[in-house]
Structure formats: structure tokens, C-alpha cells
Amino acid sequence: MTVSNWKVDYIGFVLPALIFTAWYLVTLEGGVPAYLIPSPSNLVRVAVDFATGHANLTPYAGTLLVHTLASVQRVAMGFGLAVAVGLPLGFLTGRISLAKSSLDSTVHLIRIIPGIGWLPIAMVWFGVGENTTLFLISLAAFFPIYVNAAQGASSVPPLLIRAGRMLGANKLTIFTTVIIPASLPSTLAGLRLGLGISWAYLVLGELTGVTYGLGAVMMDARMLGHAEMILVSMIFIGLFGRISDMILVGSFKRLDLLREENKE
Amino acid sequence: MKVMQRTNLSAEGINKSFSRPGEHDSLKVLEDIRFEIREGEFVSILGPSGCGKSTFLNILAGFEPADSGHAACCGERIREPSPERAVVFQSPVLFPWLSVKDNILYGLKLRKNGRNEAEEIASEYIRAVGLDGFWDYYPSQLSGGMQQRAALARALVLRPKVLLMDEPFAALDAQTRYSMQQLLLGLWENYRHTVVFITHDVEEALLMSDRICIMSKRPGRIIEEITVPFERPRQLSLTGTQEFSMLKGHIFGRLMD
Numbered sequence: 001m002t003v004s005n006w007k008v009d010y011i012g013f014v015l016p017a018l019i020f021t022a023w024y025l026v027t028l029e030g031g032v033p034a035y036l037i038p039s040p041s042n043l044v045r046v047a048v049d050f051a052t053g054h055a056n057l058t059p060y061a062g063t064l065l066v067h068t069l070a071s072v073q074r075v076a077m078g079f080g081l082a083v084a085v086g087l088p089l090g091f092l093t094g095r096i097s098l099a100k101s102s103l104d105s106t107v108h109l110i111r112i113i114p115g116i117g118w119l120p121i122a123m124v125w126f127g128v129g130e131n132t133t134l135f136l137i138s139l140a141a142f143f144p145i146y147v148n149a150a151q152g153a154s155s156v157p158p159l160l161i162r163a164g165r166m167l168g169a170n171k172l173t174i175f176t177t178v179i180i181p182a183s184l185p186s187t188l189a190g191l192r193l194g195l196g197i198s199w200a201y202l203v204l205g206e207l208t209g210v211t212y213g214l215g216a217v218m219m220d221a222r223m224l225g226h227a228e229m230i231l232v233s234m235i236f237i238g239l240f241g242r243i244s245d246m247i248l249v250g251s252f253k254r255l256d257l258l259r260e261e262n263k264e
Numbered sequence: 265m266k267v268m269q270r271t272n273l274s275a276e277g278i279n280k281s282f283s284r285p286g287e288h289d290s291l292k293v294l295e296d297i298r299f300e301i302r303e304g305e306f307v308s309i310l311g312p313s314g315c316g317k318s319t320f321l322n323i324l325a326g327f328e329p330a331d332s333g334h335a336a337c338c339g340e341r342i343r344e345p346s347p348e349r350a351v352v353f354q355s356p357v358l359f360p361w362l363s364v365k366d367n368i369l370y371g372l373k374l375r376k377n378g379r380n381e382a383e384e385i386a387s388e389y390i391r392a393v394g395l396d397g398f399w400d401y402y403p404s405q406l407s408g409g410m411q412q413r414a415a416l417a418r419a420l421v422l423r424p425k426v427l428l429m430d431e432p433f434a435a436l437d438a439q440t441r442y443s444m445q446q447l448l449l450g451l452w453e454n455y456r457h458t459v460v461f462i463t464h465d466v467e468e469a470l471l472m473s474d475r476i477c478i479m480s481k482r483p484g485r486i487i488e489e490i491t492v493p494f495e496r497p498r499q500l501s502l503t504g505t506q507e508f509s510m511l512k513g514h515i516f517g518r519l520m521d
């Protein structure tokens with residue numbers, strides 16, 4: 001098992017290496033000009049400077065931390081709100097037919113509207129910046145969380161519920177000791193989708209105009225003609241998105257909630 | 265020797281129909297079932313496939329209501345599932361996200377037994393079903409027979425008055441089934457819970473039970489009750505005796521009716 005994992009890892013490096021090489025080649029002397037595509041080495045220097053501020057290469061030198069904190073905070077709040085509303089509603093819809101019939105079709109109707117389509121009205125309601133960003137993140141992350149929690153809760157094998165009942169669980173304890181753990185894999189899938197979408201809508205919201213945040217840096221850098229900073233911000237957003245996903249999955253593993261997934 | 269004790273589980277005039285998908289009339293599955301079982305008795309229910317055995321057991325368990333009639337346990341009407349009437353299903357139905365130990369602790373925790381006390385009781389039953397050393401295994405890491413042992417321990421640990429078993433060993437190979445039968449009998453001798461045991465296997469019923477109820481084809485009725493005359497403990501060699509084969513032949517005949 002370990003051996004094949006390693007093989008997969010090597011193969012996983014091939015494509016990035018090719019992209020990297022191609023990138024390097026097009027930025028060589030006489031290739032694409034640096035204001036469109038900066039060279040890899042320049043990008044790395046700017047990225048390090050963005051984090052440490054040691055060389056003052058751009059107006060953003062040394063500001064990574066404040067922008068990251070602002071963005072992470074927005075994601076955490078928006079995603080947190082989506083979880084707080086989406087999970088309970090999803091579980092209810094999955095298990096209680098009254099909740100399903102009164103809620104589900106409306107939710108799916110709203111879901112059809114692309115999240116981006118909410119941007120103009122959100123700006124009318126919440127103004128540009130902070131609250132619009134939170135609104136967009138929560139709204140967009142809500143749907144996958146809700147849908148997957150409902151799906152997981154509704155497909156719990158009825159025999160498991162009977163087993164819990166005959167062992168003395170009442171309707172409420174069935175919910176906490178059977179329904180929730182049995183639907184965890186599906187729930188986690190929804191949470192991961194929701195978290196990924198949160199980062200996407202973070203950028204969309206921040207582009208509307210906030211002072212701090214990685215999306216703000218991107219927008220600002222575009223106006224000041226720092227293509228390399230746009231790319232650096234994109235890379236950091238990707239990196240933090242990935243890290244947050246690993247933290248989410250890791251915390252589920254840590255809580256030993258994913259036994260089924262580890263089936264031999 | 266045997267002391268005839270109080271009635272433990274009873275059913276009177278049980279009827280049950282299911283609506284048929286795509287048809288207007290309903291399918292009558294159980295018809296006027298009368299049934300009684302005394303404390304500590306081991307009763308098997310035999311009947312052709314589809315005659316309503318599982319349906320009847322589900323009614324006794326409290327999983328499904330009867331259309332009419334009356335089912336009671338220790339004088340109390342059966343309305344919903346209860347750990348007094350523990351169930352062992354044909355498949356183990358363990359909670360896959362819990363270890364063997366936590367599966368067995370599940371019911372005890374709901375009862376709010378103290379942690380230490382609960383673990384002590386659980387370990388007694390884990391040993392009783394021969395799973396010591398497998399505490400921390402997850403169901404997916406156990407063989408089918410071991411899973412069924414864990415399911416048995418999970419049910420017995422709550423000291424149920426009645427153990428309801430729906431073809432619990434049908435999915436096991438012959439040797440495993442035999443060892444599970446021995447295990448169940450040993451536990452029963454020890455704890456003396458009442459057992460309702462559904463099976464397809466006539467020999468199994470004759471080797472295990474005090475009494476056998478034979479059900480008719482659908483709609484299921486109990487058409488005959490046989491008190492099994494053999495002394496316990498019963499050896500496998502019993503199956504070669506004439507009395508055994510005659511009884512077996514008689515039961516087969518009734519099942520074919």
C-alpha cells in the first residue's frame with residue numbers, strides 16, 4: 001500500500017514540472033514580457049518579499065500576514081455561518097419529511113441561481129466590501145453543505161436505526177448516535193466543497209473593495225501594474241485553501257470520526 | 265426438571281397486511297397469529313420463505329405495528345422497540361464507525377451505567393462470545409462469524425428478557441454456524457433469556473429449541489406446535505437417530521403443505 005502511494009506521488013509531480021518548465025521557457029529573454037508573465041525566479045523573490053518585507057520589491061512587501069489574517073477571518077466567519085445553518089437544516093431535511101417538503105424545493109430553486117448572480121444585489125444590500133463578502137461566502141457554501149448533509153442523513157440504512165432503537169436509543173439519541181455518524185462521509189464531502197467555494201467567493205467579495213485581504217491585493221496590484229503580485233496572491237490563496245482543507249479533513253480524522261473511510 | 269414459568273411473550277390475533285406496489289388490494293401476510301412463550305423458553309419458528317416470519321418478529325420487536333391483535337411482553341403491550349427485547353438480525357448490523365468494544369458499550373452507555381461498571385460488564389460478554397483480544401477491532405476488520413458474535417454480545421449485554429433472532433446464522437458457513445449454535449446454547453444455559461429463533465433449517469430448529477412453531481404459506485398462520493422431545497445437551501449424533509429423522513420428515517411435510 002505504501003509503495004503504490006509513493007508511485008502515485010512521483011507521477012503527481014510530472015505535470016507541475018512540465019508546467020513549470022514551460023513557464024520558465026516562455027519567460028526567457030525575448031519571450032513573453034515580464035509585465036504579462038513574470039519569470040519563476042522573480043515570482044519567488046516577490047513572494048518571499050511579500051512575506052518578509054526584507055527587500056521592498058513591491059508596495060506590498062511584508063504585508064502577507066495582515067492580508068492573510070483578514071482573508072482567513074472572512075472565510076472562517078462566512079463558512080462558519082454556512083455550517084451553522086446548512087448542517088442542521090440538511091440533517092432535518094434528510095430525516096423529517098415535513099422539513100423536506102417545506103424546505104427542500106425552495107432551497108433548490110434558490111440554488112439554481114449562480115452565486116455570482118447575487119453580487120449586484122448583495123452590493124445594494126450590504127454595500128461594497130466586508131458584509132457583501134460574508135454574505136456571498138455563506139450563501140455559496142451553504143448549498144453543498146446542506147445538500148450533502150441531507151443526502152447523507154436520508155440514506156442511513158434503516159436497519160442501523162432499528163439496531164439503535166432496540167438497544168435503547170430514543171428518537172433524539174438515534175439522531176446523535178446513529179444518523180450523524182452514519183452520514184459523516186457525505187457530510188464531510190459537503191463541508192469540503194463548501195470550504196473550497198468559500199475561498200472562491202472570498203476573492204469575488206474582496207474584489208469589490210476591501211482594504212485588507214488577498215483579493216484586495218490582487219485588485220490593487222492590477223491597477224499598479226504588478227502582474228507578479230497578482231500571481232503571488234493567487235498562489236497564496238490556493239495554498240491557504242489547500243491547507244484549510246487539510247485541517248478540515250485532519251480534524252475529522254483526529255476525532256476518529258472517519259473509521260468507515262479507513263476500511264481495509 | 266424444567267420449571268414452567270410465567271408467560272413472557274404473547275401474541276393474540278395478530279393480523280398484518282402490506283400494500284402492494286402498483287395494486288389496489290393489499291397483501292395479507294399474517295393471519296390470526298396466536299403465540300405464547302414462557303420465561304426462559306427457546307422457541308423456533310419455521311416456515312416457508314415469504315410466509316411472514318420476519319414480519320412477525322418485527323412486530324414482537326416493536327419495529328412495526330400489527331394491523332390488529334395484541335402483542336405483549338411481561339404483561340405490557342408492545343408499542344416500540346426496547347432493550348428488553350433485543351434483536352439479532354440476519355446480518356450483524358453493527359455500527360461500522362464504532363469498535364467492537366464501543367458497539368457493545370452502546371446500549372450500556374444509553375443506560376447511563378458508570379463507565380467502569382459498563383466496561384466490566386462489556387468485557388464479560390466479549391469474553392463470553394469469544395472475542396477477547398478483538399476489543400479495538402472495527403466491524404470491517406472482523407469475519408462474518410465474528411461480527412455476528414459481536415452482535416450477539418451487544419444484544420445480551422443489556423440482559424434482555426427476550427432475545428429475538430431472525431435467521432441469525434443463515435449467512436454463515438456450516439462449521440461457523442455449528443459453533444455459533446453451540447455458543448448460543450451455552451449462553452442461553454447460562455443467562456436463561458427467552459429466545460425466539462427464526463430459521464429455515466429444520467435440523468437447527470430440532471437441535472436448538474424446546475418448542476417449534478410451524479407457519480403456513482402466506483398468509484402466515486401457526487399451523488402446528490411441536491414440543492421437541494430430546495434431552496439436553498443434544499449431540500450432533502442425535503441427527504442420526506430414527507426419532508430425529510421421523511420428526512424431521514414430519515416437519516418437512518408440514519412445510520410443504
Ligand SMILES: Nc1ncnc2c1ncn2[C@@H]1O[C@H](COP(=O)(O)OP(=O)(O)OP(=O)(O)O)[C@@H](O)[C@H]1O
Pocket residue numbers: 282283293311312313314315316317318319320482
Ligand atoms: N415493508 C413491506 N412492504 C410491503 N411488503 C412487505 C414488507 N415487508 C414484508 N413484505 C411482504 O411480506 C411478505 C412476508 O415477508 P417476510 O419478510 O416476513 O417473510 P419471511 O417469512 O421472513 O421470509 P424469509 O424466510 O424469506 O425471510 C413478503 O411477501 C414480503 O414481500
Ligand SMILES: [Mg+2]
Pocket residue numbers: 317318319430
Ligand atoms: Mg425473513
